[in-house]
Amino acid sequence: MLTEFHIGIDDTDSRLAGCTTYTAALLFQELISRGFKPLDFPWLVRLNPNIPWKTRGNGALSLHFSLEDGRLEEVEKIAVATVEHTTDLNQRETDPAVVFLKGLIPNSLREFSARALHDILSVREASQIAMDAGAEAHLLKGSRGLVGALASVGADFDHDHTFEIIAYRTPENIGTTRRVNHDSVRQMDAIFRRLTFNNIDPETGRVLICPHGPDPVLLGVRGEDPASVTNAFNQLEINEPIESIIIFKTNQGTNAHLSCHRRIEALRPYQSTVITGRVSGAPRIVRGGHVIFKTGDETGAVDCAAYRATGSVRETALQLAPGDSVTVSGGIRLQPLGELTLNVEKLELTRVVDMVRLENPSCSNCGIKCESMGKGQGFRCRKCKARLPRASRVEKIEHRKIALGVYIPPPRAHRHLTKPSSRDGIRRPISFEIDRANIDRTLESLASISTAS
Numbered sequence: 001m002l003t004e005f006h007i008g009i010d011d012t013d014s015r016l017a018g019c020t021t022y023t024a025a026l027l028f029q030e031l032i033s034r035g036f037k038p039l040d041f042p043w044l045v046r047l048n049p050n051i052p053w054k055t056r057g058n059g060a061l062s063l064h065f066s067l068e069d070g071r072l073e074e075v076e077k078i079a080v081a082t083v084e085h086t087t088d089l090n091q092r093e094t095d096p097a098v099v100f101l102k103g104l105i106p107n108s109l110r111e112f113s114a115r116a117l118h119d120i121l122s123v124r125e126a127s128q129i130a131m132d133a134g135a136e137a138h139l140l141k142g143s144r145g146l147v148g149a150l151a152s153v154g155a156d157f158d159h160d161h162t163f164e165i166i167a168y169r170t171p172e173n174i175g176t177t178r179r180v181n182h183d184s185v186r187q188m189d190a191i192f193r194r195l196t197f198n199n200i201d202p203e204t205g206r207v208l209i210c211p212h213g214p215d216p217v218l219l220g221v222r223g224e225d226p227a228s229v230t231n232a233f234n235q236l237e238i239n240e241p242i243e244s245i246i247i248f249k250t251n252q253g254t255n256a257h258l259s260c261h262r263r264i265e266a267l268r269p270y271q272s273t274v275i276t277g278r279v280s281g282a283p284r285i286v287r288g289g290h291v292i293f294k295t296g297d298e299t300g301a302v303d304c305a306a307y308r309a310t311g312s313v314r315e316t317a318l319q320l321a322p323g324d325s326v327t328v329s330g331g332i333r334l335q336p337l338g339e340l341t342l343n344v345e346k347l348e349l350t351r352v353v354d355m356v357r358l359e360n361p362s363c364s365n366c367g368i369k370c371e372s373m374g375k376g377q378g379f380r381c382r383k384c385k386a387r388l389p390r391a392s393r394v395e396k397i398e399h400r401k402i403a404l405g406v407y408i409p410p411p412r413a414h415r416h417l418t419k420p421s422s423r424d425g426i427r428r429p430i431s432f433e434i435d436r437a438n439i440d441r442t443l444e445s446l447a448s449i450s451t452a453s
């Protein structure tokens with residue numbers, strides 16, 4: 001009897017070495033090499049990025065296989081061994097967890113996963129959901145990793161998803177400069193701009209596909225479908241050996257974390273959220289060059305912070321005026337005195353108010369602009385000395401320097417989940433949904449890349 005079998009992995013990250021995607025890649029390849037049949041590409045699921053105690057990327061991974069009941073134990077043993085093998089348990093911030101779920105994914109788990117994108121979930125709740133779903137958890141140290149491991153299994157990629165091809169470095173090169181020809185990245189970007197994203201930061205020319213630091217990832221190319229990321233990868237000139245290559249299906253670049261609208265009174269620290277309201281005070285610049293503006297709805301008001309690095313978001317925030325209608329998305333931070341701020345990741349300006357300026361009147365005889373006779377006084381024509389009362393000031397509608405629309409930070413300041421503007425209007429090709437032949441073809445092409453390099 002064949003059954004669906006799902007494996008979730010979280011938090012094998014540590015600051016010095018290791019990378020959860022690497023653990024999942026190894027496990028996927030190991031299971032493939034033993035003849036197990038995947039139901040889909042391995043999933044790289046990014047969860048709420050505004051939780052401060054998680055690693056920056058807050059990623060979890062899940063693998064989905066179809067296998068015979070009699071071989072479940074074998075797969076579980078390989079999975080636990082792979083996680084143990086790739087994790088340095090002495091790292092303080094590492095709390096790896098592996099979750100196994102046999103059969104269909106229940107709705108309670110899907111709902112849990114949806115909330116893990118924008119809310120704070122407790123280990124206690126995760127344990128309850130796991131128990132109800134009949135999922136089995138292996139905690140290698142603490143229990144914090146349970147939330148991510150479980151959430152990755154129930155992720156929903158139906159509305160939108162992307163792919164990332166990741167190449168890993170051989171151990172002796174980890175920690176050294178990545179030898180990827182940057183000109184070849186620019187050429188690749190020129191060819192595959194509509195099918196891949198965030199290769200290059202357009203304003204600075206900075207190459208974004210290579211991470212920094214001592215992790216095993218050489219590079220990752222993100223795009224719309226497995227064939228495009230593979231073709232784009234083949235355009236790159238790489239001058240160091242590659243240990244392995246994998247393609248993940250992922251929610252990166254989809255704004256999946258900015259899906260929950262909340263009223264301002266319901267905001268809590270570390271949520272990712274969307275609020276809609278009106279600007280209720282003039283924007284101000286604070287130390288560091290960040291711009292703060294207050295937004296209010298019928299339930300309250302909250303300070304919204306557009307950081308210097310957010311580029312056009314900050315520029316737009318600076319031009320806001322009281323009464324403007326906005327939809328603001330981002331993460332909720334707790335300030336030292338207990339107040340909340342919303343760190344802006346996306347700003348939509350839906351309506352601007354007219355800004356009225358009072359101008360001195362013109363003289364009815366000469367047509368020239370009159371001068372004020374002093375504070376609270378009337379006006380006088382410089383030429384014919386005619387006088388006009390204070391009330392004769394004219395209202396002039398000021399030209400607003402901002403356009404309605406959606407503003408997001410430049411690619412260099414994107415989080416993994418940020419939907420780049422280049423993906424606007426893209427509709428997912430439904431034919432890529434769980435297509436066995438497509439997975440097999442991609443795995444074959446990956447194998448040929450690996451042996452060629």
Ligand SMILES: [Zn+2]
Pocket residue numbers: 363364365366367368381382383384385386
């Ligand atoms: Zn005059």
